[in-house]
Each structure stands twice: as structure tokens, then as C-alpha cells.
Amino acid sequence: xxxxxxxxxxxxxxxxxxxxxxxxxxxxxxxxxxxxxxxxxxxxxxxxxxxxxxxxxxxxxxxxxxxxxxxxxxxxxxxxxxxxxxxxxxxxxxxxxxxxxxxxxxxxxxxxxxxxxxxxxxxxxxxxxxxxxxxxxxxxxxxxxxxxxxxxxxxxxxxxxxxxxxxxxxxxxxxxxxxxxxxxxxxxxxxxxxxxxxxxxxxxxxxxxxxxxxxxxxxxxxxxxxxxxxxxxxxxxxxxxxxxxxxxxxxxxxxxxxxxxxxxxxxxxxxxxxxxxxxxxxxxxxxxxxxxxxxxxxxxxxxxxxxxxxxxxxxxxxxxxxx
Numbered sequence: 001x002x003x004x005x006x007x008x009x010x011x012x013x014x015x016x017x018x019x020x021x022x023x024x025x026x027x028x029x030x031x032x033x034x035x036x037x038x039x040x041x042x043x044x045x046x047x048x049x050x051x052x053x054x055x056x057x058x059x060x061x062x063x064x065x066x067x068x069x070x071x072x073x074x075x076x077x078x079x080x081x082x083x084x085x086x087x088x089x090x091x092x093x094x095x096x097x098x099x100x101x102x103x104x105x106x107x108x109x110x111x112x113x114x115x116x117x118x119x120x121x122x123x124x125x126x127x128x129x130x131x132x133x134x135x136x137x138x139x140x141x142x143x144x145x146x147x148x149x150x151x152x153x154x155x156x157x158x159x160x161x162x163x164x165x166x167x168x169x170x171x172x173x174x175x176x177x178x179x180x181x182x183x184x185x186x187x188x189x190x191x192x193x194x195x196x197x198x199x200x201x202x203x204x205x206x207x208x209x210x211x212x213x214x215x216x217x218x219x220x221x222x223x224x225x226x227x228x229x230x231x232x233x234x235x236x237x238x239x240x241x242x243x244x245x246x247x248x249x250x251x252x253x254x255x256x257x258x259x260x261x262x263x264x265x266x267x268x269x270x271x272x273x274x275x276x277x278x279x280x281x282x283x284x285x286x287x288x289x290x291x292x293x294x295x296x297x298x299x300x301x302x303x304x305x306x307x308x309x310x311x312x313x314x315x316x317x318x319x320x321x322x323x
Contacts, residue, residue, distance in 0.1 A: 001269040002053040002128040004161075005040030006121050006152060009106050009138050010058040010079075012067065013037035013295045015091040015253065021100060036060070036071050037089065037295050039136025039166055042254045045073050046261030046285060046297040055128055057120045059140075061086035061107070073296070080120050082113050093293070097249030108141045114151070122155040130156075131269050136166045136257065146170060150181075157181050166260055168194070179219045186260050188225045193322035200323035205314025207232055208239050221273070223263050223282060225256045228319045230306075231263075231282040233275050240275050241312035242283035244304045246291045254295035259286030261297070280308045 013036075016029040036058070044056035057078045060068055064086040068079045087104035094100075125133065133156035139147060149171055153163050162183040165175065168191040175182065176195055192210050193201050201207050211222040211234035224232045230243035262285025267278035283306040289297055291304075 001132075002055070002130040003044070003047055003132040003134060003264060004121065004124045004128060004130040004156075005044045005054065005056045005134040005136060006117065007038035007040035007056065007058040007137050008117060008135075008152070009140050010036065010038040010041065010060045010086055011089040011104070012064060012086050013089050013091065013253070015093060015251065015293070015295065017093050017293065019095050021092060021094050021098075031293075033294050034067075035294060035296055036068050036073070036077065037254070039257050040134060041073075041077070042257035042295060042297075043134050043136055043261045043264075044076050046258045047264060048073070048076055049297050049300060050261065050265045050285075052265055053128065055124045055130070057117065057124055059109070059117060072298075078120055078124055080113075080117050082107070082109060091251065091253045091295070093251045093253075097251060097290070099252045101253065106138055106140045108144075111143045114142045114147055118151055118155070121152060125155055125159050125161060130161055132162045132164060132264055134164045134166070134260065134264070136260075138167065138169070139171050149175065153181070164260070164264070166256070176214060176217060179214070179217050182219050184221045184223060185214065185219050186223045186225065186256070186263070188227070188256055189229070189318065189320065190322040192224060198323050200321070202318060202321045203314060204229075204232065204241065204312055204316040204318070207318075208234055208314060212236065223260070223278070225259050225282070225286060226318065226320070227252070227255070231259060231279050231286065233263075233279040233282075235275070238275060238310070239312060240279040240308065240310055242279040242306045242308040244283040244287035244306035246287040247302055247304060248291050250291055250293045251295075252290050254297070255286050255289040258289035258297045259283070261285055276308055276310065280306050283308070
């Protein structure tokens, strides 16, 4: 099976490792890593590492085209170049693995540049006969307003590909109002709470109930990434929970993206997705991601095992609640 991902706002991830984050002081980084990134890119690299064919359509500034060409993952990248530099997302990771993120502002696009993304997606779908289109990350403003994300997924719908969405904020709220055609949505706990008006999510049962509010609107499947609380997959009549212990906490950057890749890898390519395997692999990939220093998953060494439960205890209290 092949997967196409799209990142409408690509980024250069700059990760600094430091001993201690002290506000207002000069801090010397112990190490720095620079990578072409963005949600869809992160997912595609993790899929490729897991043995699946993946193609990443990503919008980058033309000033940084050489960085994409020099990337070790250049073979899976399909850059859509727009004038200017690529935004920079900075991660500062201290000795305890706590990650502080500063995402650069989203550069606006012209209408013809947005259309170039749509055409690049359709070309990639035609070239690969992909079974999934994964749309990840924020949306830029186009011609002064927020674009209709459905223009990005229309080609996949016409070609019969499954569509997975990992976005937040206003684009997520708009999709929840009219979600037809979406096979999978992947919010984290905080994004799910925010999308439903800031409702409190304190237990696994709270998250399941919130997920089913979304499902009732027409999305058949939610995968909720819950950080240290694991992975939760919810349909109208099924709940699966999986938890894997990370061997260490190095950085949380890109963990949700890695877990989504794990979900797709585990789900398989049949008409009926294997939800138990999908949830299990999501938890394993997410735990592996937080144990690695870079954003991109380039090795499966140390991939932890997971404990997976069908119909988990709804009273289980979340380590990281929301709302």
C-alpha cells in the first residue's frame, strides 16, 4: 500500500538540546538538528521507516529548496515551492526531555499557489495509486482568508482513497460542521476538547464520549493521541486503548505524527481496518518518537511493546487531562 501526505505549511525544524532553560539568560546549546519537517513530512518519513511507500507533498519557500534537495529523505519529498523562506519551527529540549516549541508564523499563499498544492496532490495520487491521503498541520491564509480544506481532498475522494486529517483550530471546527467523506480524524486530547467548546476531558470515558459526539456528525473513526495516556481508537461501537512505555523521554516533538504513521501501518489495507493492530502500532510509534532526539523517525531500534485493551475502563483518569 502507498500513502500520500500533504503539508500545506511546511517547516524547517530546528531542535536545540540544552541543559536547562533559563529565561533571560544566554544559553549555549549542546547540540542542534535541522530538518525539513511539518506534520505530513513527519508521517511520511515514519511510514517509510516502517516499510510502507510514502510520498510527501510539502509547501516550502524557494529560498530553502537546496535544503530539501540535500535531505536524506529527498526521494519521498514533492516540494511545492513558493517565493521566500520556509517558516522555522524551533524546539528547545532540556535535560529532562521537556520540549518548548516556538512555531514561526504561517506565510500566506496566493490563490494560484494553493491551486499548485491541489495539482501536486492529484499528481502524486495518480503516480502512486495511494490508498490513503493524510492531510497534516495548519492551513495558511489564501488570498486573505482561510481556504476550504475540501479542495485539497477532492482528488482523493474521486479516486477512492481514504482520507485522514490531523489539523486543529478553525479548520478542525469547520470540518466538524460538515465532515462527510473523512475516514479518520486524529486530534489529541486538547484539540478534541477545544473543538467541542473546551469541554473537560478528565477520564478515558470523557474522551470516548467526546469522540462519539464527532462520530455522530459523520466521521466513522477517531484516533485520539493522548501523550503519556497512550492511544485511543473510537468508532460508534468499538473502543480500543493501547499504552506503550517509552524507554526514555528525549523530546515530544513529532510524537503525534509518528503515532499516526503507526496507526496507518497497523490498520492494513483491507476494506475493514484492523483497529486493534492500528491502535497498538500507534502507541508503539508514539512512545518510540518521544525517546528519540530528532523530530523524524528514521529507525525502529528500540520500538517498545504495548499493552492493548478492547473496551478499556472508562473511569481511568488521564495523566494529562484537557479542558
